[in-house]
Amino acid sequence: MTPFLSDDFLLHTETARQLYHFHAAPQPIIDYHCHLPPDQIAQNRQFENITQIWLYGDHYKWRAMRANGVNERFVTGDATDWEKFEKWAETVPYTVRNPLYHWTHLELRRYFGITELLNKTSARRIYDQCNALLQTPAYSVQGLLTKMNVKVVCTTDDPADSLEHHQAIANQGFSTQILPTFRPDKAMTPEAADYRQYLDKLGAAAGVNIQSYKDLQDALRQRHDFFAAQGGRLSDHGLEQLYAADYTEEEVAVIFDKARNEQLLSTLEVEQFKSAMLIFLAELDWQKGWTQQFHLGALRNTNARALRQLGPDTGWDSIGDFTQAQALSRFLDRLDSQDKLAKTILYNLNPADNDVFATLIGDFQDGSVAGKMQFGSGWWFLDQKDGMEKQLNALSNMGLLSRFVGMLTDSRSFLSFPRHEYFRRILCNLLGRDVENGELPAEELPWLGQLVENISYGNARDYFGFTPAAAPASTGELAAS
CATH class of the missing domain: 1.10.2020.10 (uronate isomerase, domain 2, chain A)
Incomplete structure (x- = not known):
């Protein structure tokens, strides 16, 4: 009987154990999407x-x-x-x-x-x-990040955030880079009851009196520039699905005026506004060479009684069964047709969409960047063994696993970083099993070791352009293939 959580936990072949212990385990961590509170890092709570x-x-x-x-x-x-x-x-x-x-x-x-x-x-x-x-x-929280060899953390921040805590951390000289991520979801909700109040908050942060759609664009552009000045290089959107309705700038300007004056919007008007905003924000990302992330498919706040009593983000969300492919492909195609499609990571919450997302990214790979379009790691309800294996298999079947930028925590907890270890063990076990079964050549083990190191750390470092301290040299032989 194998002991619980032994050194070889989840590693069921000798090849898997060699890949993990010699290649995956020594790699530092880049956590390019999480919800850690930057104020607690700045305070070193x-x-x-x-x-x-x-x-x-x-x-x-x-x-x-x-x-x-x-x-x-x-x-x-x-x-x-x-x-x-x-x-x-x-x-x-x-x-x-x-x-x-x-x-x-x-x-x-x-x-x-x-x-x-x-x-x-x-x-x-x-x-x-x-x-x-x-x-x-x-x-302390900084001590815990150091203990887990975390080199980069990308938090999730509203455009109206002052980023004062990120600035404080940078001034402290902390060895782990703590960088902001631009999350403009609230700017895209003209149907929300508090949308006007949010516009006032965003405008105050940007120094723009937001009275028109152009003012909103100016404010978001200013904040996007500010995030970039603080080291930001990723955006993120949490949506049920993408929006790709037809619109004109004139129509969107009228829709904004109605929302600013707290007038009721039709379903089509909301979709047109969101579609226009997504294109505008995607073009900002493209202009700066950023990476845009889309987390799609969560059905949120399903329990109305619990929402009234406890508020959002308290555990009342589930997997949604939204239609994804058509609008998502139209959105990406609009950007690609103008040569304005930034590096993109797509995350799905419904496992039924695995193959859809894994094939869709291939439609927009253009040879400009290795792995420009990414099928993101198992997210939320899917960041467990079965979900990770299915994501890795779908990506392997439909694209290039070797160019994958790897795992993230998507967590609010400073104790979540062993999820990177969990992922790395699962990855090594899949590859090790294929070698042992004769489905991958044993003589390519040095290259598979390099591949594991890349997915664990190197691909994310290069894809996002991070420059943390160099990763430790592998204890195994490396070879390019």
């Missing part, structure tokens, strides 16, 4: 206990606790931090075969050196042991 750093804001764990019959008081309510941790510990044994079971114990091992299984009996010992370490300087 020291968390008081494991609950604060591990359970606050983690809707993955919240959903599991609710499913296990835990009262909301111990999830997001006014229970003490110890009581919340205890209820999570009681839930953990019931998460068997959920990725939370693996992540929980990987995080306890990698950060705190704890090999004991978390359950009701061990809860107090583990709580106290983690809390004692969290009081030490090495366990």
